[in-house]
Amino acid sequence: MVKVNAARTNLGWRMLALGLVLMLGTAMAQQYHEAPMLAEMVAAGQLPPVEERLPDNPLVVAVDEEIGTYGGVIRRGFTGPGDHNNYTRWSYDSLLRFAVDGSEIVPHIIESWEASPDYHTWTLHLRSGMKWSDGHPFTADALLFYYEAVLQNEDLTPSVPVWIANRDGTLASMTAPDEYTVQVTFDFPYTLFPLELTFRDGGDRTLAAHLPGHYLQQFHPDYADQADIDRMVSEAGLNDWTQLFMQKGIITDNPDRPSTAAWVPYQSSVSDQIFTLRRNPYYIGVDEAGNQLPYIDEVQFRFFSDVESLNFAAVAGELDMQDRHMQLTNYPVLIENGDRSGYHVVTWPTFGGNDAALWVNQQYTANPELGELLANQDFRIALSIGIEREEIRQSAFLGLGEIRQPVAAPWHPYYPGDEYAFLHTEFDPARANEILDGLGLVRGSNGMRTLPSGAPLRLEISVVPAFGPWPDVAQLIASDFTELGLATDVQVRERTAHFTMRDANELIMEIWNEDTSAFPFTGNPKIDPRSNPATIFAVESRTWFATDGERGIEPTPEIARIVEIIEEAKTVGTAEQIVLAQELNRLIAEQLYGIGTVGLTPMIQGVVVVNNDLHNVPGLVANDWPLRTPGNSRPETFFFSNR
Numbered sequence: 357m358v359k360v361n362a363a364r365t366n367l368g369w370r371m372l373a374l375g376l377v378l379m380l381g382t383a384m385a386q387q388y389h390e391a392p393m394l395a396e397m398v399a400a401g402q403l404p405p406v407e408e409r410l411p412d413n414p415l416v417v418a419v420d421e422e423i424g425t426y427g428g429v430i431r432r433g434f435t436g437p438g439d440h441n442n443y444t445r446w447s448y449d450s451l452l453r454f455a456v457d458g459s460e461i462v463p464h465i466i467e468s469w470e471a472s473p474d475y476h477t478w479t480l481h482l483r484s485g486m487k488w489s490d491g492h493p494f495t496a497d498a499l500l501f502y503y504e505a506v507l508q509n510e511d512l513t514p515s516v517p518v519w520i521a522n523r524d525g526t527l528a529s530m531t532a533p534d535e536y537t538v539q540v541t542f543d544f545p546y547t548l549f550p551l552e553l554t555f556r557d558g559g560d561r562t563l564a565a566h567l568p569g570h571y572l573q574q575f576h577p578d579y580a581d582q583a584d585i586d587r588m589v590s591e592a593g594l595n596d597w598t599q600l601f602m603q604k605g606i607i608t609d610n611p612d613r614p615s616t617a618a619w620v621p622y623q624s625s626v627s628d629q630i631f632t633l634r635r636n637p638y639y640i641g642v643d644e645a646g647n648q649l650p651y652i653d654e655v656q657f658r659f660f661s662d663v664e665s666l667n668f669a670a671v672a673g674e675l676d677m678q679d680r681h682m683q684l685t686n687y688p689v690l691i692e693n694g695d696r697s698g699y700h701v702v703t704w705p706t707f708g709g710n711d712a713a714l715w716v717n718q719q720y721t722a723n724p725e726l727g728e729l730l731a732n733q734d735f736r737i738a739l740s741i742g743i744e745r746e747e748i749r750q751s752a753f754l755g756l757g758e759i760r761q762p763v764a765a766p767w768h769p770y771y772p773g774d775e776y777a778f779l780h781t782e783f784d785p786a787r788a789n790e791i792l793d794g795l796g797l798v799r800g801s802n803g804m805r806t807l808p809s810g811a812p813l814r815l816e817i818s819v820v821p822a823f824g825p826w827p828d829v830a831q832l833i834a835s836d837f838t839e840l841g842l843a844t845d846v847q848v849r850e851r852t853a854h855f856t857m858r859d860a861n862e863l864i865m866e867i868w869n870e871d872t873s874a875f876p877f878t879g880n881p882k883i884d885p886r887s888n889p890a891t892i893f894a895v896e897s898r899t900w901f902a903t904d905g906e907r908g909i910e911p912t913p914e915i916a917r918i919v920e921i922i923e924e925a926k927t928v929g930t931a932e933q934i935v936l937a938q939e940l941n942r943l944i945a946e947q948l949y950g951i952g953t954v955g956l957t958p959m960i961q962g963v964v965v966v967n968n969d970l971h972n973v974p975g976l977v978a979n980d981w982p983l984r985t986p987g988n989s990r991p992e993t994f995f996f997s998n999r
Contacts, residue, residue: 388414389647391426394637403637404491406648411486413467414648415641417990420972423643424651424995430970431676433666434657435822437627438851440561440608442657442680445961447633448987449617450557451480451499451565452550456988458707458874458978461550465494465566465616465640475545475927480538480553487638488614492570496532501569503530505576511598515902518886519552519878545927548878555879555982560889563605568614575601616640618650618992631657641992650992663822673697676967677994679704679986684824684959687754698968703958707980708871710762711753711959712829713950714739714817715866719896719909722862725807730864731912734791736948740780742788742840748832749954752825757957762870762950763941770874770937776945781952788840797841805841815844818858819867820851824959826867833867833953861895869960870950875982876940877925877933883944884922885915893949914947961985969998 390398390406397403434442453464468481486494506512507520507527516527522543529541540549556565573579575588577597585597594600607613608631611621618641619633633655641649660666663681670678671686671693682690690701716736720727729735745759760777764770771777796808807813815837819830827848834844849857857863868891872881880887885894886901894915899908901919911919918940925936944950962979964986972993979985 387646388642389645391635391648391651391653393426393653394635394648397637409487409491409638410642410648411483411640413483415464415483417641417643417649417993419643419993420974420990422971423645423647424972424993425997426647426651426653426995428652428996428999429654429656429676430652430991430994431674432655432657433660433669433675433678433681434626434631435660435663435666435681439680440606440626441559443608443626443631443633444557444559445680445981445984445987446655446991447615447617447619448557448984449564449615450555450984451553454554454978454983454988456974456977456990458980458983458988461554466553469550471547471549475547476543477539477541478546478549480540482536482538483640484536486616486640488568488570488616489620489636489638490568490571490614491638492568492614494566494616495535496538497535497569498566499538500530500532501572502563502565502567505569505572505578506563506567509576509578512601519555547929547933548926551875551878557984558606559984560880561606561608563602566616567605571612571614572601572605575604619652619655622654626657629659631659633657639992643993651995652991670699670965671697673699673967675965676970677965677973677986677991679961679964681822682961682963682965684753684756684957684963685828687963690963690965699965700968702964702966702973702975704962704964704977704979704985705757705956705958706869706871706960706962707765707874707978707983707985708762708869708955709764709873710760710870710950710952710955711757711957712748712826712867712953713762713870714743714833714953715868715891715893715950716948717861717864717866717892717895718912718949719861719894720864721896721909725809725811726813726864729795729797729807729813732795733947735795736951737780738788738791738795738840739837739842740948740951741782741784743833743836743951743953744783745781745953746783748829752828752832753954753957753959757954757959759953760955761945761948761952762873762955763945763952764873764937765956768874769934770876770941772938772941772945776942779945780948785836785840792840792842799841803841804843813842815842816864817844817846817867818854818863818865819846819848820854821848822851823869829953830867855889858889858892858895861892863892866892868950870952870955871960871981873941873944874980876937877922879982881922883918883940883949885911885918891950914943917943967996969996971995971997 388406451466452461455462466480467483471478488494520528522528531539558564589600604610607615608626618639620636622632622634624632635650666681667683667686694700716730718731720730759781763772763777797805799805805813817830819826830846834846837844870882882891885897896909897911921936921940925933966973974989977989
């Protein structure tokens with residue numbers, strides 16, 4: 357068993373060193389500069405001067421290598437409407453953002469923030485003078501509109517989201533003392549609120565926490581004539597105004613929606629063959645020399661019907677910067693063809709705990725006898741020690757990464773220790789068979805086991821093909837389980853179908869990663885049964901929590917403890933959060949909600965193809981979904997040396 361590799365021993369200090377790469381602060385330049393395409397528009401009277409487009413105190417972004425030059429089009433690949441997070445991760449447009457190394461929260465739209473002494477009230481200071489991409493002033497109204505039109509509307513928000521809820525489940529209060537100040541008050545000391553704000557960017561087809569009310573009011577019955585809204589609903593072929601509002605509010609579906617991102621959709625959407633983004637003339641960021649960012653004029657997402665063809669295009673040098681959907685299995689081919697096709701490859705190891713965990717549905721109701729077995733911890737232990745992980749590491753992950761459970765990385769303060777990171781990861785089929793025998797799972801004449809009732813025992817692993825070697829991992833696990841007498845099928849499903857079945861509690865097991873182990877208390881951590889989307893280990897408990905126990909399945913004491921830990925962590929300081937996080941990680945390892953295989957690899961968006969003429973792409977980035985990688989690498993500072 358491989359417990360330690362080179363990445364584990366040196367990544368910690370390398371990640372810390374990355375903190376020097378990015379500096380965000382006060383604009384020092386007295387004179388600002390802009391892209392030629394914008395200067396031409398200013399000269400033609402189509403735009404105000406750059407000084408009038410920037411906020412009073414622009415966001416200063418330090419570059420990775422050097423001050424860049426303007427121009428060029430970055431070519432990227434995507435896989436259609438379901439790949440909307442490709443845009444979200446690239447643009448990373450939230451109120452606050454993570455640093456490149458993931459170690460701290462840094463300013464973005466919110467310039468500064470502070471808490472009251474009791475941590476009940478947070479005061480957020482917005483950048484005065486900043487504007488939406490259409491030139492409309494950005495003020496506290498952007499947050500108030502989201503609060504009043506979305507959070508306070510039961511049609512759009514049937515239940516209060518956990519991240520902005522009081523202890524009693526009611527909505528926290530929000531006020532605006534002036535046009536650039538917002539105050540949010542809770543009935544408890546919410547120490548993690550700024551961290552939550554880093555996730556409110558519209559990822560996973562949700563609405564961002566800052567919305568262009570001046571534009572979206574026309575689609576909301578509290579602000580516009582109902583007859584006009586009904587007409588637009590009918591013309592769009594939708595069912596009601598909520599569908600219309602969401603369609604208009606999600607920027608990947610609606611290029612007319614104003615934004616604050618570095619690039620904004622241009623006459624296209626995520627449903628088009630080419631999804632085009634153009635620079636936002638009102639973007640708030642500048643480099644240290646006073647040049648308004650981004651350097652790149654345009655970003656083009658080219659549609660590929662499958663991941664394989666996207667990878668072929670990258671090998672051929674047809675993509676300028678591609679991380680998403682780059683298959684780890686193609687890493688040797690990518691390296692081999694780099695010189696010929698004019699690119700190089702960098703690797704960004706996953707920041708989270710596991711790159712392909714087997715999540716077990718412990719609330720499976722379609723077959724109660726099978727559901728009872730899946731909920732049995734001993735059964736999950738047998739499954740875990742029945743997996744030959746080294747074969748998975750070698751064949752599916754090219755010998756990279758570390759055999760481990762889905763807990764925090766060893767350099768992270770939340771790490772529970774080697775005892776738990778490697779708990780039940782030894783390959784011991786003899787012991788696994790003993791456990792299965794003891795559970796009354798008798799082998800038949802064909803060598804396959806039956807349930808204690810004598811009914812057939814058949815497992816299924818659902819897997820989506822979009823993420824590297826997951827289908828291969830599933831097949832290897834299924835083969836190992838078959839050797840134990842557990843008949844196991846693998847079903848490769850399109851992502852939307854997989855999610856639909858997950859929500860309907862129709863999945864037995866699934867392969868999914870755990871990339872939220874470093875952020876277990878905020879966002880949508882995969883281990884929180886209330887998260888949406890969440891993994892399948894307690895899918896019915898999500899309903900139970902959402903309905904105050906009226907529907908769904910009451911969580912076990914161990915699952916309930918997860919929620920208790922998360923809620924307690926929101927109210928205490930850093931030292932106490934570390935203690936709670938370590939307890940949570942120990943619980944994850946012991947209960948085997950997700951049975952880990954291999955982690956700390958560059959599998960998820962960590963194999964990065966970079967055009968040799970593209971600069972300021974960091975050689976190492978904290979790679980994680982909560983960090984919105986590659987957004988945290990600051991793409992607005994990328995530039996071409998020859999365009």
